[in-house]
Amino acid sequence: MSEAPILKDTVRSNGREALQKNIQAAMALSEAIRSTLGPKGLDKLLIDDDGRTLVTNDGVTVLETAKVEHPVAKMMINASSTQDRIAKDGTTSTVILAGEMLQNAWRLILQGIHPSTIARGYRKSEQHLLECISEILLDSNDEIKQSVVKTSLAGKGHKSMQEIIANIALDAVEMVVEEDSTVDVSKIKLISQTGGRVEDSRVFRGLMIPKKRISSDMDKVIINGKILLVDGGLERKNVTTDLKLNVTSIGVLESFRQEERQMLFEQVDKMVGHGITVLACRESIDDDIKSYLTKVGIQAFRRVSKSDLNMLARVCGAKLISSIQSTSETDIGNCSSSENITIDGKDFWVVEGDGKAATIVAKGSTVDIIGEVERCFDDALGVSTQLIEDGLVVCGGGASYVALARRLRRYAETIPGREQLAIEAYADAIEVIVRVLAENAGIDPITTLLDVVAEQTNAKSDQIGINLTTGKPENMINLGILEPQGIIKQALVGATEVAISILRIDDVLWAKQDLEMPDLPEDEM
Numbered sequence: 001m002s003e004a005p006i007l008k009d010t011v012r013s014n015g016r017e018a019l020q021k022n023i024q025a026a027m028a029l030s031e032a033i034r035s036t037l038g039p040k041g042l043d044k045l046l047i048d049d050d051g052r053t054l055v056t057n058d059g060v061t062v063l064e065t066a067k068v069e070h071p072v073a074k075m076m077i078n079a080s081s082t083q084d085r086i087a088k089d090g091t092t093s094t095v096i097l098a099g100e101m102l103q104n105a106w107r108l109i110l111q112g113i114h115p116s117t118i119a120r121g122y123r124k125s126e127q128h129l130l131e132c133i134s135e136i137l138l139d140s141n142d143e144i145k146q147s148v149v150k151t152s153l154a155g156k157g158h159k160s161m162q163e164i165i166a167n168i169a170l171d172a173v174e175m176v177v178e179e180d181s182t183v184d185v186s187k188i189k190l191i192s193q194t195g196g197r198v199e200d201s202r203v204f205r206g207l208m209i210p211k212k213r214i215s216s217d218m219d220k221v222i223i224n225g226k227i228l229l230v231d232g233g234l235e236r237k238n239v240t241t242d243l244k245l246n247v248t249s250i251g252v253l254e255s256f257r258q259e260e261r262q263m264l265f266e267q268v269d270k271m272v273g274h275g276i277t278v279l280a281c282r283e284s285i286d287d288d289i290k291s292y293l294t295k296v297g298i299q300a301f302r303r304v305s306k307s308d309l310n311m312l313a314r315v316c317g318a319k320l321i322s323s324i325q326s327t328s329e330t331d332i333g334n335c336s337s338s339e340n341i342t343i344d345g346k347d348f349w350v351v352e353g354d355g356k357a358a359t360i361v362a363k364g365s366t367v368d369i370i371g372e373v374e375r376c377f378d379d380a381l382g383v384s385t386q387l388i389e390d391g392l393v394v395c396g397g398g399a400s401y402v403a404l405a406r407r408l409r410r411y412a413e414t415i416p417g418r419e420q421l422a423i424e425a426y427a428d429a430i431e432v433i434v435r436v437l438a439e440n441a442g443i444d445p446i447t448t449l450l451d452v453v454a455e456q457t458n459a460k461s462d463q464i465g466i467n468l469t470t471g472k473p474e475n476m477i478n479l480g481i482l483e484p485q486g487i488i489k490q491a492l493v494g495a496t497e498v499a500i501s502i503l504r505i506d507d508v509l510w511a512k513q514d515l516e517m518p519d520l521p522e523d524e525m
């Protein structure tokens with residue numbers, strides 16, 4: 001039978017050839033970011049189409065910025081992005097783990113083991129590890145929490161920068177944690193400023209907006225105020241060309257303007273009627289109305305961004321309204337304080353309400369540094385959130401992966417048939433983290449792994465990992481190299497998921513690209 005017409009314009013590769021190509025693509029991607037893993041990992045310089053540069057050590061940033069065409073490589077990048085979304089860290093590890101799982105799978109395939117058998121063995125390994133991870137968990141205290149956040153920043157910036165970012169992130173998360181221990185990170189705002197040192201970064205309770213009240217005659221501080229948020233302005237409309245005014249006598253235009261002005265005053269009176277003391281508008285507020293607002297005791301802010309208004313709405317329990325005329329009591333929010341402050345010569349409006357909020361003012365000397373500082377805060381806040389919500393941690397520096405691999409090998413012995421080989425291959429694969437950490441620190445990877453395994457067995461400890469400074473196995477608790485359990489769990493789940501998906505593909509159909517000649521100007525032809 002001839003090939004179905006639907007496949008006419010496709011290039012097809014199937015069976016082992018397809019699998020080999022896919023595994024090669026996945027491994028190429030994992031090779032590309034391998035050198036960034038861990039505190040001794042190197043940075044990548046990324047240059048985009050417009051020549052903008054970015055220096056980073058963050059796995060997911062490298063992958064998401066790179067222009068990758070291969071669909072299998074894209075699957076790996078998606079796994080890394082999912083890791084970033086769910087666990088905020090461990091993005092490089094996920095890709096390295098998946099790459100190693102596939103490499104080991106390929107070895108088994110060459111020995112004649114079917115990819116489905118390997119996929120089943122990998123799935124069993126993952127399930128077993130998720131059960132036995134509870135055996136290696138540690139409880140956290142304040143000191144441990146700080147170590148965990150610092151570990152998540154390993155390789156990014158210098159030591160004192162890691163310390164300050166870790167402390168600020170933990171404080172910020174404490175400020176917004178709810179009674180049921182949940183944290184909504186979107187309640188933490190990050191304002192970044194170039195100029196100054198990272199060490200000058202600070203966190204404030206409440207929502208800070210880089211704005212000044214529209215008149216310095218207005219009250220600087222309002223306590224227990226009522227706030228109104230307007231998704232528009234308090235201004236006269238510009239007379240547009242398609243508006244027709246029938247001017248029949250002298251002064252009509254003036255009286256029209258007068259009436260418009262009157263309407264603004266009425267809107268202010270309306271606010272006074274509702275007891276409003278703080279006003280924020282997305283658009284402008286007419287200068288004419290400034291002194292009247294001041295007189296009636298309203299502290300007003302104009303051109304507040306929509307995202308800030310939305311945050312204000314959450315913090316103060318207010319609703320964004322489009323017209324002041326139709327304000328109802330339920331639209332109005334409460335702010336326990338609304339204050340104008342100056343930090344290093346810059347004006348800020350600080351609002352606290354019933355809802356929790358915190359603002360981090362991050363500083364860095366150049367645009368590049370501030371970019372990396374922002375990414376560090378992003379990681380640190382994600383990890384701090386997990387710690388506050390869950391509090392259970394595991395040892396880093398490869399210790400947990402070695403401890404889990406040991407358990408997996410014992411489990412493999414109980415599984416009959418070829419799946420046993422797949423489980424052993426999975427155990428070998430997760431030890432890759434120790435090898436790569438060593439490799440990047442210029443230490444022999446194989447000896448390091450063997451030393452760590454031997455030391456864990458001899459000391460009957462799951463906490464021995466690699467000290468990258470001395471190159472010797474050491475207890476990770478003593479070195480403060482700790483991670484939230486969520487990072488390791490999610491890295492294992494994500495890597496297994498993508499590895500199995502790739503192993504299950506045995507047919508690749510590529511739509512043929514339309515290779516059209518680009519239009520060239522006549523004289524170049």
Ligand code: ADP
Binds near residue numbers: 466
């Ligand atoms: P990822 O994107 O996977 O988080 P990182 O480059 O952040 O990659 O490296 C994380 C790995 O580095 C983790 O396995 C962590 O335990 C390990 N690590 C961090 N700091 C140290 C350290 N000082 N010594 C040994 N291992 C460390």
Ligand code: MG
Binds near residue numbers: 090152153
């Ligand atoms: Mg990390």
